[in-house]
Amino acid sequence: MGQSSTAVSRSGIPTLHPTGGRGRPGQPMCRRVRPMPSRPLEGIRVLDFTWVRAGPWATRWLAILGADVIKVEWPDPAIGGSTGRVVRNIPGMGTTPDGVPRSMNSDGHFNDMHAMKRSVTLNARTPRGLELAKQLVAMSDVVIENFSAGVLKSWGIGFEEMQKLRPDIIYVSMAGLGHTGPRAHFQTMGPSVQALSGLTFTSGLPDRQPAGWGWSYMDDTGGMYGIMSVLTALQHRQRTGEGQHVDLSQVSAAMTLLGPALLDNTVNGRGTRREGFPPGDRAVWPGTPTVFNHRGPIAVPHNAYRTKGDGHNDWATIVCETDEQWQNLVKVMGSPAWATDAKLATLEGRIEAQEAIDAHIDAWTHGIEKYELTDLCQQGGVPAMAVQSNEDRVEHDPQLKARGMYDETSHPILGSWPMQHAPWQMSETPTPIDRGAPICGEHNIEILCGMLGVTQEELAAGYADNTFWPKSVPLESYLTEALEGAKVS
Numbered sequence: 001m002g003q004s005s006t007a008v009s010r011s012g013i014p015t016l017h018p019t020g021g022r023g024r025p026g027q028p029m030c031r032r033v034r035p036m037p038s039r040p041l042e043g044i045r046v047l048d049f050t051w052v053r054a055g056p057w058a059t060r061w062l063a064i065l066g067a068d069v070i071k072v073e074w075p076d077p078a079i080g081g082s083t084g085r086v087v088r089n090i091p092g093m094g095t096t097p098d099g100v101p102r103s104m105n106s107d108g109h110f111n112d113m114h115a116m117k118r119s120v121t122l123n124a125r126t127p128r129g130l131e132l133a134k135q136l137v138a139m140s141d142v143v144i145e146n147f148s149a150g151v152l153k154s155w156g157i158g159f160e161e162m163q164k165l166r167p168d169i170i171y172v173s174m175a176g177l178g179h180t181g182p183r184a185h186f187q188t189m190g191p192s193v194q195a196l197s198g199l200t201f202t203s204g205l206p207d208r209q210p211a212g213w214g215w216s217y218m219d220d221t222g223g224m225y226g227i228m229s230v231l232t233a234l235q236h237r238q239r240t241g242e243g244q245h246v247d248l249s250q251v252s253a254a255m256t257l258l259g260p261a262l263l264d265n266t267v268n269g270r271g272t273r274r275e276g277f278p279p280g281d282r283a284v285w286p287g288t289p290t291v292f293n294h295r296g297p298i299a300v301p302h303n304a305y306r307t308k309g310d311g312h313n314d315w316a317t318i319v320c321e322t323d324e325q326w327q328n329l330v331k332v333m334g335s336p337a338w339a340t341d342a343k344l345a346t347l348e349g350r351i352e353a354q355e356a357i358d359a360h361i362d363a364w365t366h367g368i369e370k371y372e373l374t375d376l377c378q379q380g381g382v383p384a385m386a387v388q389s390n391e392d393r394v395e396h397d398p399q400l401k402a403r404g405m406y407d408e409t410s411h412p413i414l415g416s417w418p419m420q421h422a423p424w425q426m427s428e429t430p431t432p433i434d435r436g437a438p439i440c441g442e443h444n445i446e447i448l449c450g451m452l453g454v455t456q457e458e459l460a461a462g463y464a465d466n467t468f469w470p471k472s473v474p475l476e477s478y479l480t481e482a483l484e485g486a487k488v489s
Contacts, residue, residue: 038066038429039064039065039066039429039430039431040065040066040426040429040431041062041065041066041067042066042067043066044062044066044067044068044141044142044234045067045068045069045070045139045140045141045142046059046062046063046067046068046069046070046140046141046142046143046144046230047070047072047136047137047140047142047143047144048069048070048071048072048117048144049072049143049144049145049147049152050071050144050145050146050174051146051147052146052189052219053113053190053216053219053220053223054146054174054190054216054218054219054220054222054223054226054250055144055145055146055174055223055226056113056114056223057113057219057220057222057223057224057226058144058172058174058222058223058224058226058227058230059071059117059144060113060114060115060116060117060223061223061224061227061422062142062227062230063115063116063117064115064116064421064422064431064433065431066429066431067142068118069116069117069118070117070118070120070136070140070443070447071114071117071118071119071120071438072120072121072122072124072133072136073085073119073120073121073122073440073441074121074122074123074124074470075104075121075440075469075470075473076470076472076473077472077473085104085105085107085110085440095107095108095109095110096108097414097417100413100414103413104440104476105412105413105439105440106413106414108414108417110437111411111414111419111436111437112419112420112437113437114437114438115409115419115433115435115436115437116433116434116435117437117438118438118442118443118446118447119438119439119440119441119442119443119444120441120443120444120447120448121440121441121444121468121469122448122467122468123466123467123468123470124155124157125155126466126467128462128467129467129468130155130156130157132448132452132454133155133157134156134157134161134165135452136447136451136452137157137162137165137166137169138165138166139451140166140169141169141170141234142169142170142171142172142230142233142234143157143162143169143170143171143172144171144172144173144174144226144230145172145173145174146173146174146175146222146226146250147173147175148175148176148185148186148187148188149173149175149177149178149179149184149185150179150185152173159171159245163243166243167243168237168241168242168243169243170230170233170234170237170243170244170246171243171244171245171246172226172229172230172233172245172246172248173245173246173247173248174222174223174226174248174250175188175247175248175249175250176188176189176192176193176249176250176251177196177249177250177251178247178248178249178251178252179247180247188250188251189216190215190216190217190218190219191212191216193216193218193219193222193250193251193254194212194213194216194217194218194254195210195212196251197218197251197254197255197257197258198255198258198261198272199213199218199254199257199258200212200213201272202258202261202272218250218251218253218254219250221250221253221254221256221257222248222250222253222254225248225253225256226248229246229248230246232246233246298321299319299320299321299347300320300347300350300351300354300357301318301319301320301329301350301354301357301358301361302318302319302320303317303318303358303361304316304317304387305317305318305358305361305362305365306362306365306366307365307366307368307369307370307373307386308365308366308367308368308369308370309369309370310366313387313388313389313392314369314370315370315386315387316365316370316373316374316384316385316386316387317384317385317387318361318365318377318382318383318384319383319384320350320382320383321383323345323346323347324381325381325382325383326344326345326350327345328380328381328382329377329380329382331380332376332377332380332382333361333364336360336364338356338360339360344357370386370387371386373386374386393406394406394418403425404421404432405420405421405423406418406419406420406421407419407421407432407433409433409434409435409436410436411436411437412439413439414436419433419436421433439476439478440476441468441469441476441479444459444468444479444482445459445482445483445486448462448468449486456483456486456487459483460483463475463479463480463483
């Protein structure tokens with residue numbers, strides 16, 4: 001990949017400056033990437049038609065693993081915009097950092113999901129746009145999308161057409177209900193996937209309406225299964241030379257989180273229920289059976305306890321699953337008289353007395369700061385952890401800091417800000433995030449002109465005729481400046 005630098009003009013608009021490198025002479029390329037050891041998926045190209053979160057979450061990690069992810073975008077608000085780029089002027093809507101003007105390139109959520117990718121704006125529903133999209137398919141190893149079933153086929157690039165363009169292509173579709181079955185045409189979003197999968201019903205308080213999970217966890221779950229699908233299909237192709245269509249259902253992916261509840265129904269004949277479910281971390285709730293309770297007589301103590309400060313997030317969890325861990329906790333607490341009662345030496349005795357145990361432990365933890373409590377318990381052989389907020393994790397957690405989980409990454413609009421890096425560390429093929437998300441259309445010249453042979457004159461015309469930029473959206477000045485800079489070069 002060639003090199004370029006991205007600067008920001010006095011107006012705050014990023015400008016793309018060509019710095020040479022391989023490719024067309026004087027061609028503006030992506031931001032400079034420092035040399036590093038080869039990543040696991042280096043040499044694999046992924047054509048990314050994803051939007052919202054589930055699909056982009058999958059391709060985010062593929063990009064971090066080294067794949068060349070080309071994100072095809074179309075920032076037209078009339079059709080939902082470009083995967084979250086479109087600005088919605090609704091109070092409290094969006095995740096643009098404080099002090100940064102809202103624009104299609106400023107959303108923190110979008111920029112976190114699209115690190116390390118390249119961006120090209122292309123309308124595949126125009127004849128010229130479709131022609132170029134097909135060229136990109138022919139040049140790619142993987143095509144991935146998370147539209148409703150049949151969308152890509154309606155454009156003229158279904159799996160059969162992809163196979164004509166590249167016989168060993170891997171096509172991963174991530175529709176909410178997959179591409180087969182009587183409900184395949186249903187439209188879904190994260191919360192509706194949760195509901196249909198059965199997860200929504202399991203959440204909430206007894207005798208209340210289902211609460212839902214409060215976040216589109218199913219998008220992340222579907223995205224992770226999307227990654228596994230791509231890696232598995234690539235391995236199969238390496239062994240056999242065969243491509244394939246991976247038809248992923250996000251509802252089915254969500255159901256993998258319901259294993260115990262499904263087993264309870266299929267093996268024990270009991271339906272899913274919330275009535276009598278214990279709240280919080282409690283292993284057994286008063287008034288419910290200790291043998292057939294949904295968590296069972298697992299551990300006492302097993303709860304979150306108030307710590308010094310009494311703030312909204314001054315809590316720590318303590319769990320004793322074994323008698324040995326309980327005795328360790330007794331020592332950490334200084335062997336108070338109540339804790340040395342012989343009846344509490346066994347789990348059965350602690351279950352019967354857990355109300356009193358919780359009250360005593362809560363009184364003890366009130367005088368200790370949550371991180372100090374964590375250290376005391378861990379050093380004494382007791383599983384205990386501070387309850388952390390987002391701020392705690394990003395700004396104060398020494399473990400995450402040591403592992404580089406939230407190292408800062410530069411972006412021409414947002415500046416330097418912490419991004420979620422990979423939760424793994426690979427000794428021979430490191431995968432740090434060394435490039436933030438692309439600004440919309442940042443790599444148009446690089447991809448359209450450099451890879452597909454579009455002339456600069458055709459690119460300029462395409463910006464005006466709805467091929468490379470929506471007519472309803474003012475053309476970003478940095479795209480015009482990049483095009484003019486390429487002409488001068």
